Amino acid sequence: SHHHFLLGNLFVFFQSHGDCMLFSLYYTVSETLSFTSLKISQIGSYSKKNVCFIMFLDELTLTTLSSEGHIPDENGSIGLWRIVVVKNLPYKDMRRAGKVPKLLAHRLFPSALYSIWLDSKLRLHADPMLIIEYFLWRKKAEYAISVHYDRTCVWEEVLQNKRLNKYNHTAIDEQFYFYQSDGLVKFNASGHDPVLPSYVPEGSFIVRAHTPMSNLFSCLWFNEVNRFTSRDQLSFAYTYLKLRRMNAGRNFQLNMFKDCERRAVAKLFHHRANGTTDPPPKNLRTDKNHSSMPS
Incomplete structure (x- = not known):
């Protein structure tokens, strides 16, 4: 029997394009994909x-x-999607290849104004315009x-x-030891x-304006994914702290919001396997104080 193995993630972005906004999505997957993962609910008129x-x-x-009946029409579209x-693709490792649209949207689409990254196991449950307004404009942020x-x-x-x-x-140890040698210390909330x-971070959902500092941070973060492991959560803090250290006179408006806010607009679901829904991994914590969101 076939098993699901994700090769990439969903990518969504806005771009000024005449009188319309370009909203795009990047997805790669091997073997079987439940097309329900590509539906977006609650999109306003x-x-x-x-x-x-x-x-x-x-x-x-x-x-x-x-093969599942979702065939592009004469305009090359499936439903809303062109x-x-x-x-x-630049890498054989699709986990690493997926980081190109995730982190380098401003390089792929240089005239883009905003982008939203949505992981392939999430389904968007909010209008993209409201997401931009809530996570960026309301917080006066350029990266969320x-x-x-x-x-x-x-x-x-x-x-x-x-x-x-x-x-x-x-490979993980090599990356981690290098970061420690370059000044990374343990997180201290107090x-x-x-x-x-x-x-x-929980990297499954990213909202960003394509400003100079946001673009610089994204490029630096991608550099770490390129030279070390594709596990971008390992390099996020190191990249951010080094950006601040090397650009002391330039402010980077980062909105690092609560996980419950992410879960309110992007719902987790599991990919189909042989016509059924995959159960959550057994190691996930399901008590009231923890989300069932995987890393």
């Missing part, structure tokens, strides 16, 4: 009328969707990402990645005026 929806797929995903097939639902320290994240065999242990509410 304004967005439906004025937003152009673009979906980037690899050939395998398009073949899978077509389909664009991507080829010649939630804290992790359970962990705040990179030391904890390293142990969890190794415990779950998320990546080669030697410290004087902490720089961040957490050193570990």
